[in-house]
Amino acid sequence: MCGIVGYIGDKQAAPILIDGLEKLKYRGYDSAGVCTNDGEKFIVEKEKGKIEVLQQMTGKGKKIAGTVGIGHTRWATHGKPSKENAHPHISQSESFAVVHNGIIENYMELKSELIRKGVKFVSATDTEVVAQLLEYHYNGDVLDTITKVMPMLKGSYALGIMYREMPDEIIAVRKGSPLIIGIGEDENYLASDVPAILDKTKNIYRLDNGEIAVIKRDGIVVYDLSGNVVEKTVETITWSVDAAKKDGYEHFMLKEIMEQPKAVHDTIIERIKDGRVVLDEIRLTPEQIRNFDKINIVACGSAYHVGVVAKYIFEKILRKPVEVDVASEFKYRDPIVDEKTLTIVISQSGETADTKEAMKEAQRKGSYAIAIVNVVGSAIAVEADDVIYTLAGPEIAVATTKAYSAQLAVIYLMAIYFGDILGKICKEDYKNYVSELLALPEKITDILDRIEDIKNTASKLFARKDVFFIGRNIDHALSLEGSLKLKEISYIHSEAYAAGELKHGTISLIEKGTLVIALATYEDLHEKICSNIEEVQSRGAYVLGIGCENRQHLSHSADSTIFIPKTCDMMLPSLAVVPMQILAYYIARFKGCEIDTPRNLAKSVTVE
Numbered sequence: 295m296c297g298i299v300g301y302i303g304d305k306q307a308a309p310i311l312i313d314g315l316e317k318l319k320y321r322g323y324d325s326a327g328v329c330t331n332d333g334e335k336f337i338v339e340k341e342k343g344k345i346e347v348l349q350q351m352t353g354k355g356k357k358i359a360g361t362v363g364i365g366h367t368r369w370a371t372h373g374k375p376s377k378e379n380a381h382p383h384i385s386q387s388e389s390f391a392v393v394h395n396g397i398i399e400n401y402m403e404l405k406s407e408l409i410r411k412g413v414k415f416v417s418a419t420d421t422e423v424v425a426q427l428l429e430y431h432y433n434g435d436v437l438d439t440i441t442k443v444m445p446m447l448k449g450s451y452a453l454g455i456m457y458r459e460m461p462d463e464i465i466a467v468r469k470g471s472p473l474i475i476g477i478g479e480d481e482n483y484l485a486s487d488v489p490a491i492l493d494k495t496k497n498i499y500r501l502d503n504g505e506i507a508v509i510k511r512d513g514i515v516v517y518d519l520s521g522n523v524v525e526k527t528v529e530t531i532t533w534s535v536d537a538a539k540k541d542g543y544e545h546f547m548l549k550e551i552m553e554q555p556k557a558v559h560d561t562i563i564e565r566i567k568d569g570r571v572v573l574d575e576i577r578l579t580p581e582q583i584r585n586f587d588k589i590n591i592v593a594c595g596s597a598y599h600v601g602v603v604a605k606y607i608f609e610k611i612l613r614k615p616v617e618v619d620v621a622s623e624f625k626y627r628d629p630i631v632d633e634k635t636l637t638i639v640i641s642q643s644g645e646t647a648d649t650k651e652a653m654k655e656a657q658r659k660g661s662y663a664i665a666i667v668n669v670v671g672s673a674i675a676v677e678a679d680d681v682i683y684t685l686a687g688p689e690i691a692v693a694t695t696k697a698y699s700a701q702l703a704v705i706y707l708m709a710i711y712f713g714d715i716l717g718k719i720c721k722e723d724y725k726n727y728v729s730e731l732l733a734l735p736e737k738i739t740d741i742l743d744r745i746e747d748i749k750n751t752a753s754k755l756f757a758r759k760d761v762f763f764i765g766r767n768i769d770h771a772l773s774l775e776g777s778l779k780l781k782e783i784s785y786i787h788s789e790a791y792a793a794g795e796l797k798h799g800t801i802s803l804i805e806k807g808t809l810v811i812a813l814a815t816y817e818d819l820h821e822k823i824c825s826n827i828e829e830v831q832s833r834g835a836y837v838l839g840i841g842c843e844n845r846q847h848l849s850h851s852a853d854s855t856i857f858i859p860k861t862c863d864m865m866l867p868s869l870a871v872v873p874m875q876i877l878a879y880y881i882a883r884f885k886g887c888e889i890d891t892p893r894n895l896a897k898s899v900t901v902e
């Protein structure tokens with residue numbers, strides 16, 4: 295969703311801002327804008343639609359004067375995508391300019407109050423309220439005014455603020471939504487996300503909740519809410535600019551699919567020492583692990599699908615009950631969670647509002663929350679009791695691939711680690727799990743080497759209108775992800791179904807030519823899934839089976855097949871997901887879809 299960028303230095307600001315916005319567009323947006331201060335006044339250019347529109351209007355920013363400015367990509371929440379609703383927002387007398395990520399929950403109340411006092415609004419956004427409030431309450435001291443206005447705002451937000459009379463500073467405020475400050479030489483940057491400024495500087499400060507930064511050309515001072523100066527530590531970003539570039543691939547999604555062996559390798563390698571799983575980074579003690587009577591998993595989208603896989607794994611290995619919830623439902627069903635419940639939160643971005651709120655709800659009820667997160671320092675990572683980072687590197691395509699795989703790898707690590715502490719894994723199984731885990735990157739590479747065959751399969755299937763993904767047990771959990779991948783980027787209607795459940799209603803939708811993708815990797819239920827394949831075939835379905843290479847006779851049941859290498863049951867999803875990602879990618883490509891930024895979707899969804 296929305297992205298923030300800011301610049302202050304000696305160079306022309308607008309080209310830098312627009313360049314930064316370009317790098318944030320992967321987050322999903324529907325309008326973009328910049329505002330500079332030329333020393334006397336604000337210059338604002340914004341428009342709905344692609345950044346290319348803004349680039350054309352402004353000559354890639356060259357037509358806009360000023361060496362200080364803020365920019366924004368907006369994903370509409372309050373008010374439709376339009377020029378008026380695009381950020382930056384300017385207060386009535388043009389004294390404050392504001393860009394904002396997140397949500398001001400009480401904006402209606404604040405807006406009505408300001409309207410009663412005579413303030414005129416031009417947009418339908420919650421953000422404009424912030425600009426107007428700052429102007430209305432301005433007391434001669436910008437920092438003091440911001441500190442007084444902040445408590446009036448309910449919700450979570452990251453703000454970039456400029457005051458017209460002070461063209462030598464940008465003020466950044468964080469409550470909930472992430473913000474970083476890029477440290478340059480005689481110039482500094484502001485951004486909601488590292489890729490926006492990574493080619494300018496690798497040294498950053500991450501603002502913590504409740505911090506306010508005054509960013510000048512030659513210095514940055516960070517304050518807490520009481521006005522005390524906070525000593526920040528400089529963090530040096532270790533990933534290269536190339537990590538956030540396409541590297542010769544046509545799409546980020548394809549690049550990220552190909553990066554999966556590395557993502558899995560990097561995530562596990564430092565956590566396996568002398569054949570033992572070591573999770574040094576968590577404070578959770580073996581005693582606490584033994585005392586939990588239930589595990590509770592909350593997440594959204596693909597991360598939720600990792601949770602569903604985890605349920606099968608944890609229940610089988612740990613013999614503890616596991617509940618998995620879509621985060622947006624969890625908070626509002628008054629879940630039965632207490633200090634004997636371990637909550638596992640899964641999120642690539644670490645910013646997803648529903649997931650964050652669900653985690654807080656569990657914590658409020660006394661549950662210990664471990665987060666599996668990809669983005670370092672993100673809100674969920676900071677607010678969780680423990681965090682295990684996936685080391686997938688930056689993921690740009692909206693449809694997740696390598697982060698999903700890295701999250702699965704952490705689930706396996708946790709299953710082995712917890713299983714050992716609980717005494718549920720014998721020596722032999724332990725050894726086998728660890729060696730299978732270490733072998734995963736190579737087995738994923740084996741599948742990637744056959745990408746052309748899968749592309750060829752996709753070329754025969756891309757015109758289908760309806761697709762069903764079926765599977766049993768862990769294959770069912772995985773079918774959810776296969777189906778989501780396909781529909782989100784190819785816009786083909788698809789559904790995932792527990793194979794045994796299909797005949798209780800949905801089988802009526804199967805007709806001649808309906809594509810059914812049958813996941814048949816789970817050995818114990820192989821015969822049963824083969825019966826389900828026959829059920830749909832006899833009603834006209836075309837079945838593509840995905841199974842393990844030691845089960846070649848799947849070729850007799852299915853109309854076509856993709857085989858994956860054999861591994862232990864719990865790790866099958868890491869292999870079977872890869873052909874489904876490749877299929878979805880090529881089907882979308884054959885259909886001519888915009889793969890990396892599918893319509894209506896955002897990479898990180900920062901509103902509930």
Ligand code: G6P
Nearest residue numbers: 594595596597641642643646694
């Ligand atoms: C969005 C993305 C999905 C992602 C979900 C959860 O909907 O489009 O790909 O799975 O958010 O995101 P998170 O960052 O919490 O994993």
